[in-house]
Amino acid sequence: MWSPTLLISVLLAAREGLSSQLAFGVDTPARSSYDSKTISNQTVKDLPVQGDDMSTNAETLVSALSSSSQHTIFIHLLQRSKSIPMLAHIGNATVFAPTDQAWTDWADRHHPDRSLDGEHNNLAGGWLGHEGLDEWMRDEEDILRMRIAQSGMAEEEERRSLDNQNWALRQHLLYHILNYTLPPLSFIVSSSSPSTRKNISIQTTLLYPQAQEPIPPPTPEPGPPWLPRGGEGLLGGHGQRIRLAKGGSEEGRQRGKVGVDWEGNGGAVIWDGTGWEERGNGTLDVENRIAGAKWVRNGVVVGIEAVLDMPVSIEEAIKSHPSLTYLSHILPFDSPPSPLPSSFATTPHLTVFAPSDEAFSVLDDIEKGYLEGPYGEEGVGRIVAESVTLGVGKNCVGWSDTLSSKALGFETASGDELEVMVPADGRLVVNGTEAEIIDIYASNGVVHIMPNLLLPPNFTLLNSAEKMLLSLNATRFASLLRSANLSNTYIGEDKKQTEAYTILAPTDDVLDQMDKWRGTYRVPIPEVWATPEADSTALTGLEPFVDVSPLAALLQYHIIPGRLLPEDIKDGMLLGTELRTSALGGERQRLRVDVTETLGRDRIDWETVGEGEVRFGGATVLGKPVKSGKSIIYLISSLLSTPDDVLQTAVSDLQLSTFIAAVYAAQLEKAVKHTPATTYFMPRNRAFNQLGLTMKYLLLPEGKDDLRKVIKYHAVNEVVYSSDIDVGKKIHKTLEGGEIIVERTKGKNSSVLLRSPVRWGDHDSGDNSLPANGELRPARVVSDEEDALTNTGVIQTIDSVVMPADVEITLAKLLRGSKQSTMMELMLRAGLGWILEGREPSGEELQKVQLDGKIATRDHEDGQQPERGNEGGVKGLALPSYTLLCPSDKAFSRLNITHYLSEPEALLKLLKLHIVPSTSQPFNARQPASTTAQPRDGLPLSLDDDSVYSTLLSSESKFGDVAFRATGDNSFIVGIRGARGSGSREGESARVGQGGRGSVRWRKASGSQSTVTIEKKKKDKGIDHSDDEEEEKKLLWNGGMTLGGGVLMIDSVLIPYQPSWFSRWGWLVLTLSGIGVILLITVISVVWWYMTREKKEEEDGARYEPLEGEDDE
Known part of the structure; x- marks a missing residue:
């Protein structure tokens, strides 16, 4: 007779063989915690049996479920999903049957919102509508008629919709069914399996996840009812996995749990069995110990107290897991970037080694900013692709229990390879890093959570400037x-960029x-x-x-x-x-x-x-x-603006407004705006103000040509930045046609200077030291305002105007600029027009104004023309030049002009008193005589307090000199030197106003004598005239040129001084009268003294009488 141990071993082996024969899937049950050899080697006392009798169970799965009062809903759902024939036909199965309370609780938690009826797929699990389980407890035909009546749709469409729901329900129910029968020891812990890995087994269900319901064949297939077929679905032909925690273990608690995670958490607790009609029907005592399970002829029914939810897709798994929030945030599931699979919900047999939130901490804020930005999908794709395997081996899923302890190479979506292994202790190691969480089952694969990013050594996330910009919020x-x-040119990939x-x-x-x-x-x-x-x-x-x-x-x-x-x-x-x-x-x-x-x-x-x-x-x-x-x-902090045109740039500087006005007055605005590669040296307003009457003339319509020359002369036809100017001088060509010298001085605080060249056509200073325009003081670039960028070049601001040497400024032009006409008319009437025109007079003209023999004429025997003249430009400018003290028209209105018009000689003297020749050296009683200093900017004369100048009247009158006195407010008063008066008489003095300087005069060629022959008074002027050459030198700047004269406006007419009779003879009369009075007083005093003395003697003699007895001698 056989021993009980041998009988148990034979019975279990026979059951396992039968299960293997009747199983219709390609899967075999996982063997991580269950093995027949293990059971056969156990002794009787290791099994918790209560008796030795074995009975035959003729019940089936369906009858067992029907006999339970707690599984009516499950039976109805099996009927509606047309799964009853399948259970009746199946040879071996394990059914995890949720109780009615479990279904009710699940339906309450997943009840769809009625307000979203019109939304797509508003069904829990794809099958539970807002009516809940009630709808599934009724007959299918009744439900179909009701839906047709409510929607008005065709029967065919409603039936198709209902079939889809039935298919979804069937998928859900198949996740509760295994295609083999689990033995009792799969539900309870034994003394030989204390470890967690042995207490949690991995089983394969009949659920073959699919993206959508397969198209049914046009005609029903012959044979038994529908059964799930291996080789289908999103798991590479494998059924979905489920974990079972044994009862009596820490993970399974007292009765065991179904559907736990890899650590034994969660899952549905096995039912306590209250509700079976019969108890103790197991063939073994160990079966009777599992109260919630009933073994029948074709399998086992295991009651559970919760509904098992099918694993969601990898997409939903990532979205819902608390350790993958950052990955879920940055991964665009709607359209995953290349080289990721097209969908994480429907792409089959994926294995994802998902980086946890902690794994992304190795990235800095800039890199995270790029990934989180709208253009970071490319970076996300490259990172995640290193962790995604499209299939292990031949389209298999990388479940940990299918891997070996030997390292295997998994090709990732990026084309790189991961080294994956599972040591004997069950840990999952990838590239040397142990996974935090393994085997998160999904409908289309599995997810393992890694604590590190699985990136190759040479991986660079921000491998281009473009990606860096995206990460810096510069998208x-x-x-x-x-x-x-x-x-591609500037922010492409680093490896393609050859320039920095x-x-x-x-x-x-x-x-x-x-x-x-x-x-x-x-x-x-x-x-x-x-x-x-x-x-x-x-x-x-x-x-x-x-x-x-x-x-x-x-x-x-x-x-x-x-x-x-x-x-x-x-x-x-x-x-x-x-x-x-x-x-x-x-x-x-x-x-x-x-x-x-x-x-x-x-x-x-x-x-x-x-x-x-x-x-x-x-x-x-x-x-x-x-x-x-x-x-x-x-x-x-802002978007840069390309430089504006020249005028727009200059307008922003209020100190350049006069230059802008001059440009428009000369009608050069288009040329200034559009002339390419040009540098404008723009004088400030103060510089133009220093020109005085010259600027006023240039702004007149008749001065337009000269104004254009001045403006163009300040434009260099190349771009000259201050930093590019080297120490020394450099000649630049101007738009005016002439040349200009730009010079940088030496030293730490060097300056950039601007001046006219020493040669200009026929104009030559001779000693290469004087500028052709006669301006000894160069213009200086204002250092604080240099390099104003424009779209055609640059603007350099200068502190003075540089006049072109070929611009002739005569006294007549200055008078037109002053808009005072009376003085010009009087000079023309008096025959002094040649002074206004700036030319040498003829002999007849000199004779008319009584200057013959005093001024050289054009027909002089030496009659040489000055170097300054040229055929097409300035002609006849020669020494001397003249400065005109021009009274205003208002001043002349206070004068009896009729008298002077009727007396030509008086008019001539009046005008001569207002004309200062350039040969006149200023004399200052307070300072020693010296060579002529350069006047202030724009003025024709050097003005100092108590300076004295000779006029054309000085050779005729002792009172022909004019003297200047400073008033303390930076202005001057001019008067006739030596004139005496009350100070209130009209014509004695005048206040000096604005002035203007004419073009300079150059010395005649060597060998010619000065044309100046005016006799000047030498008395009290401290100047030695013994040497004519030395005297001439003093009349010139550096022996080369003199000022070209000009105009000084005054507010009163200076009337030639004529001393009175008393002024001429009064002192002599007074002196003689004084002498006579003194003599008269002296004579009278002497006579008076003599007469007084005699009288006194007589009086003294009368008072004296001789004494008695005196004898007369």
């Missing part, structure tokens, strides 16, 4: 570069703010410029130069060739950008750098560059710069 700027077809660039990128916040104020902000929103595409020929240097589109030009202005590090930044730098335009002759447009000086800081570094001290083109640098490959990126 709109990067998008604009793409719109202008510039992204410095990129100045405004953030999205800046551009968004511009959108907000686009109605008033002066910089147009760049998107409106994106219509024309960039012309590639503009970047190749081909001729003719073709400009890029406005958008491309704006963006190129934000890119500087080379990598500019913070320590290389200096205040005042003019950096060449990638913007090249035809307006600059194909040269780079410059960008100004401003650095605010901070005490105690020698230079800018990585830490301080973003503290608001550095500005590119007026935009402040925000934060630290970021390197990207060979390039570097600075975030800036």
Whole structure:
């Protein structure tokens, strides 16, 4: 007779063999915790049996379920899903049957919202509607008729919809069924399996997940009812996995659980069995110990107290897991980027080694910003693709229990390989890193959670400047570069970039703010410029130069060739950008750098560059710069604007308003705006004011030609930046046609000077030291206002006007500028027009004005013309020149003009008193005599307090000199030297007003004598005239030239002084009268003394009488 141990072993072996024969799937049950050999080797006392009798059970799965009062809902659902025939036909199965209470609780938790009836797939699990389980407890035909009546749809459509729900319900129920019968020891722990791995078994269900219901065949297939077929579904032909925790273990608690996770958490507790009609029907005592299970002829029914939810897709698993929130946040599931699979919900047999939230902590904020941004999908795809396997082996899923302890190579979606192994302790190790969580089952694969990013050693997330911009919240700027077809050139992948660039990128916040104020902000929103595409020929240097589109030009202005590090930044730098335009002759447009000086800081570094001290083109640098490959990126606070045209740039500087007015007066605005590659040296308003009457004349219609020359002479036909000017002199060609000298002085505080050359056509100073225009003081570039960038070049501000040498400014022009006509008319009437015209007079003209023999004439025997003249330009300008003291018309209105018109000689003397020849040396009683100093800017005479000048009347009258006195308010009063009066008489003095200087006069060629023969009074002037050559030298600047005279406006007419009779003889009369009076007084005094003495003697004699007895002697 057989022993009980042998009988149990034979019975279990026979049952296992029968199960294997009747199983119709390709799967076999997992053997992680159950093995027949293990059971056969157990002794009887190891099994918790209560008796030795074995009985035959004739019940089936369906009858067992029907006999339970707690499984009526489960039976109805099996009927509605047409699964009853399947259970009746199946040879071996394990059914996990939720109780009625479990179904009710599940339906309550998953009840769809009635307000979303019209929404797509508003069904829990694809089958439970808002009516809940009640709908499934009724007859299917009744439900169909009700739906047709409510929706009005055709029966065929409603039946198809109902069939879809039945299919979804059947899928759900199949997850509760195994295609083999589990033995009792699969539900209870034994003394030989204390470990967690042995207490949790992995089983295979009849659920073969599919993306959608398969199309049924046109005619029903012959044979038994529908059964699930192996080889289908999203798991590579495998059934879905489920875990079972044994009762009596820490994981399974007292009765065991079904559907737990890899650590034994969760799951449905096995039912306590209250509800079976019969108890103790098991063939073994161990079966009777599992109260919630009933073994029958074709399997086992295991009651559970909860409904098992089918594993969701990998997409839903990632979205719902608390350790994968960041991955869920950055991964675009709707359209996963390449090389990821097209869907994480329907792509079959995926194995995902998902990086946890902690794994992404190795990325810095910039890299995370890129991944989280709208353009970070590419980076997400490259990172996640290193963790996704499209299939292990031949389209298999990488469940941990299918792997071995030997390292295997898994090819990822990116093409790289992962080294995966499962040691004997059940841990999953990938590339040497142990997984945090393993085997999260999904409908289309499995998810393992890793604590690290599985990236190859040479992986770089931000491998281009474009991606770096996207991560720095400069996505709109990067998008604009793409719109202008510039992204590949400047921000492409690092490995394709051969040049380094410095990129100045405004953030999205800046551009968004511009959108907000686009109605008033002066910089147009760049998107409106994106219509024309960039012309590639503009970047190749081909001729003719073709400009890029406005958008491309704006963006190129934000890119500087080379990598500019913070320590290389200096205040005042003019950096060449990638913007090249035809307006600059194909040269780079410059960008100004401003650095605010901070005490105690020698230079800018990585830490301080973003503290608001550095500005590119007026935009402040925000934060630290970021390197990207060979390039570097600075975030800036505003969008840069390319430089405006010359006039628009100059208008922003109020000190240049006079130059702008002059440009429009000369009708040169178009030429100034559009002349390419030009530098304008613009004088400030003060410089033009110093010209006085000269500027007023130039602004007159008749002065337009001369004004054009002046303006063009300040324009150099090349771009001259201050930083490019070397120490020394350099001659530049101007738009006027002449040349101008630009000079940088030596020394630490060097200056940039501007002056006329020493030669200009026929004009030559002779000794190579004097400028051709006669201005000894050069113009100076204002250092605080240099290098104002324009779209055609640059503007340099200077402090004085540089007059072209070929612009002739005569006294007549200055008088027209003053708009005072009376003085001009009187001089013409008196025959002094040659002074106004600035020419040498004829003998007849000199005779008429009584200057013959005193001024050389044109027909002089030496009659040599001055060097200054030329055939097409200025003619007849020679020594001497004259300064005219011009009373205003209002001053003349107070004079009896009729008297002077009727007395030509008086008129001539009046006018001569107002004419100062350039040969007149100023005499100052307070200072020693010296050579002539240069007058103040724009004035024809050097004015100092108590300076005295001779006039044309000085040779005829003792009172022909004029004297100047400073009034203390930077103005002067002029009067007749030596004139005596009350001070209130009209004509004694006048206040000096505005002046104007004429063109300079050059000395005649060597060997010719000075044309000046005016006799000047030498008395009290402290000048030695013994040497004529020395005297002539003193009349000239550096022995080469003298001022060209000019006009000084005065507010009163100076009337020639005529001393009175008393003034002539009064002193003599008074002196003689005084002498006579003194003599008379002396005589009278002597006579009086004599008479007084005699009388006194007589009186003394009368009073004396001789005494008695005296004898007369």
